[in-house]
Amino acid sequence: MSRFVIGVALATLIVTGASAKTGVCKGCHGKNFEKKALGKSKVVKDMSKKEILSALKGYKSGSYGKAMKGIMQKQLSKYSDADLDKLVAEIKK
Numbered sequence: 001m002s003r004f005v006i007g008v009a010l011a012t013l014i015v016t017g018a019s020a021k022t023g024v025c026k027g028c029h030g031k032n033f034e035k036k037a038l039g040k041s042k043v044v045k046d047m048s049k050k051e052i053l054s055a056l057k058g059y060k061s062g063s064y065g066k067a068m069k070g071i072m073q074k075q076l077s078k079y080s081d082a083d084l085d086k087l088v089a090e091i092k093k
């Protein structure tokens with residue numbers, strides 16, 4: 001039992017670690033980025049790599065987005081531009 005708890009705790013750590021991973025995005029955007037996040041965003045998997053990258057950079061700098069851009073800005077504030085590249089690479093394999 002306790003081994004199970006430790007395993008879960010470790011798995012959670014890995015998922016929520018600050019490295020650039022799309023795990024945190026999926027709660028809103030869907031497992032394959034196939035959903036409209038909170039019913040508002042575009043379907044990210046249908047966007048091109050270039051569109052996604054410029055959206056992410058724009059949210060981070062505050063130059064892109066609509067009514068709910070504050071949500072995305074918060075999500076992305078901890079990532080470097082290099083991390084954003086990694087996120088896009090993970091979204092569009």
Ligand code: HEC
Nearest residue numbers: 024025028037038040041042052055065066067068069075
């Ligand atoms: C709490 C829910 C939530 C999380 C978590 C989240 N997003 Fe979003 N995302 C949104 C919403 C809502 C929008 C639309 C914001 C707006 O009004 O511009 C959006 C917009 C976007 C867009 C642009 C789509 C468009 O409509 O132009 C991209 C790309 C994107 N998110 C990628 C990501 C990535 C990558 C992550 C993980 C690092 C992430 N999101 C995490 C809710 C979320």
